[in-house]
Amino acid sequence: MLSRLKRLVAYALTPLLLLSFAGLSSAKEASGGSPEGWGLLNLPIGVSSLSRNSYELHMILLWVCVGIGVVVFGIMFYSMIAHRKSKGHEPATFHESAKVELLWTIIPVIILIVLAAPATTYLVERYDTDEADMDIKITGYQWKWQYEYLGEGVQFMSELTTPESAIYGDTPKSEFYLSEVSEPLVLPVGKKIRFLVTSKDVIHSWWVIDLGVKKDAIPGFVNETWVRIDEPGVYRGFCTELCGKGHAFMPVVVNAVPEDEYNSWLADKKVAVAAERELAKKVFTLDELMAQGEEAYNRSCAACHMANGEGIPGAFPALKDSSVALGSVKTHLDVVVNGVAGTGMQAFGGQLSEVDLAAIITYERNAWGNDTKDIVQPVDVLKFKQGQ
Amino acid sequence: MAHGPEKGIGRWLFSTNHKDIGTMYLWFSFAMFLLGGSFAMIIRAELFEPGMQLVKPEFFNQMTTMHGLVMVFGAIMPSFVGLANWMIPLQIGAPDMALPRMNNLSFWILPFGFALLASTLFMEGGAPAFGWTFYAPLSTTYAPSTVNFFIFGVHIIGASSIMGSINIIATVLNMRAPGMTMMKLPLFVWTWLITAFLLVAVMPVLAGTVTMMLMDINFGTSFFDAAGGGDPVLFQHVFWFFGHPEVYIIILPAFGVVSAVIPTFSRKPLFGYSSMVYATSAIAFLSFIVWAHHMFTVGMPLAGELYFMYATMLIAVPTGVKVFNWITTMFRGSLTFETPMLYAIAFIILFTIGGFTGLMMAMAPVDIQYHDTYFIVSHFHYVMVAGAVFAMTSGIYYWLPKWTGKMYNETMGKAQFWVSFIGFNIAFFPQHFLGLAGMPRRYADYALQFAEWNMVSSIGAFMYGAAQLFFLYNVIQTIVAGKPAPEEKTWEGAEGLEWTLSSPPPYHSFTTPPEVK
Numbered sequence: 008m009l010s011r012l013k014r015l016v017a018y019a020l021t022p023l024l025l026l027s028f029a030g031l032s033s034a035k036e037a038s039g040g041s042p043e044g045w046g047l048l049n050l051p052i053g054v055s056s057l058s059r060n061s062y063e064l065h066m067i068l069l070w071v072c073v074g075i076g077v078v079v080f081g082i083m084f085y086s087m088i089a090h091r092k093s094k095g096h097e098p099a100t101f102h103e104s105a106k107v108e109l110l111w112t113i114i115p116v117i118i119l120i121v122l123a124a125p126a127t128t129y130l131v132e133r134y135d136t137d138e139a140d141m142d143i144k145i146t147g148y149q150w151k152w153q154y155e156y157l158g159e160g161v162q163f164m165s166e167l168t169t170p171e172s173a174i175y176g177d178t179p180k181s182e183f184y185l186s187e188v189s190e191p192l193v194l195p196v197g198k199k200i201r202f203l204v205t206s207k208d209v210i211h212s213w214w215v216i217d218l219g220v221k222k223d224a225i226p227g228f229v230n231e232t233w234v235r236i237d238e239p240g241v242y243r244g245f246c247t248e249l250c251g252k253g254h255a256f257m258p259v260v261v262n263a264v265p266e267d268e269y270n271s272w273l274a275d276k277k278v279a280v281a282a283e284r285e286l287a288k289k290v291f292t293l294d295e296l297m298a299q300g301e302e303a304y305n306r307s308c309a310a311c312h313m314a315n316g317e318g319i320p321g322a323f324p325a326l327k328d329s330s331v332a333l334g335s336v337k338t339h340l341d342v343v344v345n346g347v348a349g350t351g352m353q354a355f356g357g358q359l360s361e362v363d364l365a366a367i368i369t370y371e372r373n374a375w376g377n378d379t380k381d382i383v384q385p386v387d388v389l390k391f392k393q394g395q
Numbered sequence: 396m397a398h399g400p401e402k403g404i405g406r407w408l409f410s411t412n413h414k415d416i417g418t419m420y421l422w423f424s425f426a427m428f429l430l431g432g433s434f435a436m437i438i439r440a441e442l443f444e445p446g447m448q449l450v451k452p453e454f455f456n457q458m459t460t461m462h463g464l465v466m467v468f469g470a471i472m473p474s475f476v477g478l479a480n481w482m483i484p485l486q487i488g489a490p491d492m493a494l495p496r497m498n499n500l501s502f503w504i505l506p507f508g509f510a511l512l513a514s515t516l517f518m519e520g521g522a523p524a525f526g527w528t529f530y531a532p533l534s535t536t537y538a539p540s541t542v543n544f545f546i547f548g549v550h551i552i553g554a555s556s557i558m559g560s561i562n563i564i565a566t567v568l569n570m571r572a573p574g575m576t577m578m579k580l581p582l583f584v585w586t587w588l589i590t591a592f593l594l595v596a597v598m599p600v601l602a603g604t605v606t607m608m609l610m611d612i613n614f615g616t617s618f619f620d621a622a623g624g625g626d627p628v629l630f631q632h633v634f635w636f637f638g639h640p641e642v643y644i645i646i647l648p649a650f651g652v653v654s655a656v657i658p659t660f661s662r663k664p665l666f667g668y669s670s671m672v673y674a675t676s677a678i679a680f681l682s683f684i685v686w687a688h689h690m691f692t693v694g695m696p697l698a699g700e701l702y703f704m705y706a707t708m709l710i711a712v713p714t715g716v717k718v719f720n721w722i723t724t725m726f727r728g729s730l731t732f733e734t735p736m737l738y739a740i741a742f743i744i745l746f747t748i749g750g751f752t753g754l755m756m757a758m759a760p761v762d763i764q765y766h767d768t769y770f771i772v773s774h775f776h777y778v779m780v781a782g783a784v785f786a787m788t789s790g791i792y793y794w795l796p797k798w799t800g801k802m803y804n805e806t807m808g809k810a811q812f813w814v815s816f817i818g819f820n821i822a823f824f825p826q827h828f829l830g831l832a833g834m835p836r837r838y839a840d841y842a843l844q845f846a847e848w849n850m851v852s853s854i855g856a857f858m859y860g861a862a863q864l865f866f867l868y869n870v871i872q873t874i875v876a877g878k879p880a881p882e883e884k885t886w887e888g889a890e891g892l893e894w895t896l897s898s899p900p901p902y903h904s905f906t907t908p909p910e911v912k
């Protein structure tokens with residue numbers, strides 16, 4: 008009997024011990040070196056005042072809960088050991104006491120009021136998006152992010168680069184499996200950055216734990232939040248609102264760099280944008296377009312229409328033998344550039360370069376046995392866009 | 396004239412007997428529990444290692460969605476309705492439920508509701524894959540057409556719940572034996588009465604929500620579509636106006652069961668009966684005014700966020716009162732640890748841990764980090780599995796001898812408890828770590844740093860799953876080959892009208908009302 012009780016106590020206390028362990032490990036974390044694997048037990052402190060405040064409040068709450076738990080479970084275990092029938096303990100008969108009941112209503116209220124103070128301060132701070140040094144518009148798409156540097160004319164898509172083969176176990180998984188993207192969001196440290204978060208289809212949520220920022224991207228509405236990053240580094244995050252089958256496959260990567268490095272990156276980026284515009288005037292061969300088209304298709308379209316063009320019945324149409332891919336070029340352009348409102352088919356006109364669009368459309372019209380022999384040039388795309 | 400049950404299948408199809416209907420609810424919910432559990436096993440098997448090994452991401456999403464829907468609406472809720480059917484008439488000294496024919500209907504539409512829902516698994520487009528919270532527009536504009544089956548299924552399930560609740564309210568208010576005043580009602584009856592009011596209040600809101608979806612999808616309205624002047628966040632407000640009371644609908648009857656089991660095995664009356672009643676009412680009231688604590692990241696105005704944070708914190712107070720009262724009931728009692736008591740004690744410990752994380756999540760500035768991560772998954776499994784399901788299991792071990800006249804095997808019961816308890820904690824405690832370390836929920840696949848704890852969690856989940864088959868075995872073994880239970884009182888310390896009846900009770904009990912002093 009006694010051994011059973013000991014076991015009971017041991018097992019019941021395990022969670023509590025683990026909780027305190029979590030607390031201790033965070034202390035280790037504070038002294039440098041980021042934990043991984045088994046050591047990943049607690050919220051990271053992060054690199055902004057927002058994440059630090061969240062962390063601080065989290066630790067206060069954790070210890071308050073541990074404290075209450077020790078007292079409450081302590082009394083419970085004491086009585087489980089001392090007041091057993093097998094020990095011959097006779098039951099008492101009391102069953103009411105206004106005094107104690109009042110007491111254990113008032114004490115929690117006081118604890119809560121004390122906790123509400125820092126929570127209120129930190130929440131107010133989170134809402135202060137005024138006087139930002141720069142604005143970044145973040146747009147969620149099924150299943151990638153678009154970053155736009157407002158006022159700079161720079162924007163790009165950021166999508167997962169982990170190959171399918173690694174996901175399905177045919178090739179090894181790299182260090183940043185499912186946390187690597189085609190182009191990270193580059194931000195300067197020390198600046199107050201305002202994020203304007205929205206979505207073009209379903210709800211997503213943009214989260215970087217080390218920045219302490221999580222905001223829902225809601226179609227038709229723009230949410231505001233902000234951050235000031237204190238230390239340069241690469242910070243990885245995820246989409247945290249279920250957004251369909253690619254929900255786990257649209258990570259966030261932020262590359263925080265010193266201000267001068269950021270400025271030169273931005274300048275380079277502007278040059279690259281101009282070069283891309285130039286490229287749109289060039290005339291490509293079918294082979295060039297097919298090669299680039301395959302690559303771009305697999306990156307931007309295969310998630311829904313599948314690499315073999317057969318789609319997913321009931322959800323995403325096949326492009327192989329599709330009336331659009333085999334029909335008039337104009338309709339095909341229209342669908343891809345403007346999307347189909349109210350469906351998963353996004354408007355890719357603003358997401359992809361003219362070259363990519365032309366290559367993809369050419370690819371779709373000639374791959375998987377869709378032998379139209381049509382060639383769509385970047386200028387055709389440009390003309391179509393301007394003609395609207 | 397007392398008469399026995401009808402012969403053959405008609406006994407079940409046309410039953411108006413609260414015991415038979417209770418039994419059917421319990422078996423149905425157990426079947427759903429195994430179905431939902433098998434979905435969970437698929438989820439945990441896929442998450443055993445990084446990479447997609449068993450299923451495709453779209454099917455994974457169907458599994459998480461169906462798991463949630465089946466467990467909440469098919470397993471937990473009907474199981475407590477079954478318990479109410481069996482126990483409320485016995486505990487208040489009534490001959491049956493107040494509305495026996497409606498009782499039959501409210502049970503028999505349930506299998507149809509779930510058949511509709513489950514049939515989508517075999518259709519083109521697949522089962523719902525938008526989460527059990529089915530946020531628009533993923534569940535409207537972007538959903539496959541099978542969503543219409545889901546909507547119809549929810550309507551049926553909701554109608555069943557509303558009928559069940561009306562029946563419970565009518566029974567408790569009108570059918571009590573002479574002398575059974577409201578403040579003498581066993582707490583299980585009280586918690587169910589309050590739960591029934593919650594259900595009648597919020598099930599229509601759920602019905603309204605899915606109807607708005609139906610309109611958006613099929614009839615061109617734009618309730619949840621910004622392009623037409625609607626608002627996707629409106630969906631979340633109406634959903635959680637139902638959803639938060641829903642979580643208390645799930646837990647309040649569990650409180651009732653624990654409030655019966657703890658005093659019995661402490662051989663001491665429940666401490667603070669009346670404050671328990673008031674605390675339950677307070678929780679029920681508060682549950683209506685805290686819903687947007689599920690929405691701290693949607694971009695509410697500061698004032699709204701502050702309000703929902705403060706209101707949510709308040710809920711911890713009456714919840715705490717309940718826990719303190721149970722522990723004080725045990726204090727200086729004369730304790731024994733039979734299986735129902737083990738489950739009830741585990742309930743108190745684990746539910747309190749879930750309450751702690753609830754309190755942490757109530758704090759908006761840090762919930763922004765917790766929200767939609769495995770930390771949340773851990774929280775609600777501590778309150779829903781270690782809370783509601785453990786209490787239910789406790790109740791079944793507790794009353795099974797009364798229902799069947801047979802005693803379960805105590806050693807097997809305890810063994811089953813320990814496998815469940817240990818499996819549960821191995822499965823769900825590490826999910827706190829995963830969430831805090833940054834793993835979002837509803838992820839079909841994850842980055843490598845989350846691999847270790849996910850594997851542990853999966854192992855625990857398989858163990859917990861196996862424990863449920865063990866439970867099924869124990870129940871069947873008891874029914875088929877259990878030793879006869881003691882004549883009336885199975886448990887030395889048990890109080891209440893149900894223990895004045897024979898075991899099993901006559902098919903029609905309390906045909907003459909008992910006198911309650």
Ligand code: HEM
Nearest residue numbers: 642645646688689711714750753754756757766775778779
């Ligand atoms: C002390 C009492 C409780 C408090 C303060 C509390 C607080 C919260 C909060 C703030 C959230 C939202 C967290 C987020 O998504 O960011 C939440 C989620 C949840 N809670 Fe609780 N909770 C309590 C008890 C319960 C109980 C008793 C149940 C059910 C039996 C429950 C079930 C749930 C569920 C199912 C969710 C997640 C819903 C979803 O997003 O799918 N909670 N809770």
Ligand SMILES: [Cu+2]
Nearest residue numbers: 246248250254
């Ligand atoms: Cu997502």
Ligand SMILES: [Cu+2]
Nearest residue numbers: 639642688689
């Ligand atoms: Cu809630």
